[in-house]
Amino acid sequence: MSAGKQLKPTESELEILRVLWEKGPSTVREVHEILEQSKDAGYTTTLKLMQIMHEKGLLQRDASSKTHIYAAAVSQENTQRQLLDKMIDTVFNGSASQLVLQALGNHKSSKEELEKIKEYLNEIEKQQRK
Amino acid sequence: MSAGKQLKPTESELEILRVLWEKGPSTVREVHEILEQSKDAGYTTTLKLMQIMHEKGLLQRDASSKTHIYAAAVSQENTQRQLLDKMIDTVFNGSASQLVLQALGNHKSSKEELEKIKEYLNEIEKQQRK
DNA sequence: ATTTGTTTACGAAGATATTCGTATATTCAT
């Protein structure tokens, strides 16, 4: 009951989540100063976004001190999975492996990364054989 | 010059593109009847969307007969790549292999698909060794 | 030729996302 399914963050919200995942709990100003480096928006814009995200349950905040501290309330992994699943569904017609082939084809991956992927594939196949 | 970089289709636009990729050039009504199966929207909504997509250059149309025939003006592959690249960038911090691992982890892939992926990995590694 | 049905064109309402101006509250240094 009341599973509280996570709702999809918007573009701007994702930018904020990325900062918080990276830097951990932060003030609006801290987040804003990071965002300013790549885009230009006013301080109150960032503030408003983070307030909305808090209402939506995407962020939690500690309001005990005057300057509130915000933290991501959703995990990076869950969010990645959620967005990825949706993309597989709506863009790749449900075929995860088709997406994988595209991803591998168009991006340089290091030898180590490729090895990791291969190992993972072997594991999956072992599982399947059982 | 005027490279005409493809702009990102919206959610609804993607639904329409998927129909056209699948069925080839079609009338608004044909597209609409497919969409109706999964969502409910009026006919003129579909029409309007397709007209806008035409203006944007996402669709081309043959208006020689009374009933116009629309076709995708962007390829499925290019669009997939575009959206995938963006996701790798904004959701997976630029790491394609991290996305691949997530995708493989959370989705059942057939043995054949996994084999195909492994072959592909081997090829990539061969290339790298040269 | 008139009716009936289907199509496109147009404009605008509704919904959601983004942006920011301004007011109010709080803190801190003087």
Add this chain to the structure above:
DNA sequence: ATGAATATACGAATATCTTCGTAAACAAAT
């Protein structure tokens, strides 16, 4: 305590996306 700096709260303007009502154009059947 007063002023300067910084924070939050609130409301609204703007932009974008989605939806649909209505009118005009056209085609086919009667």
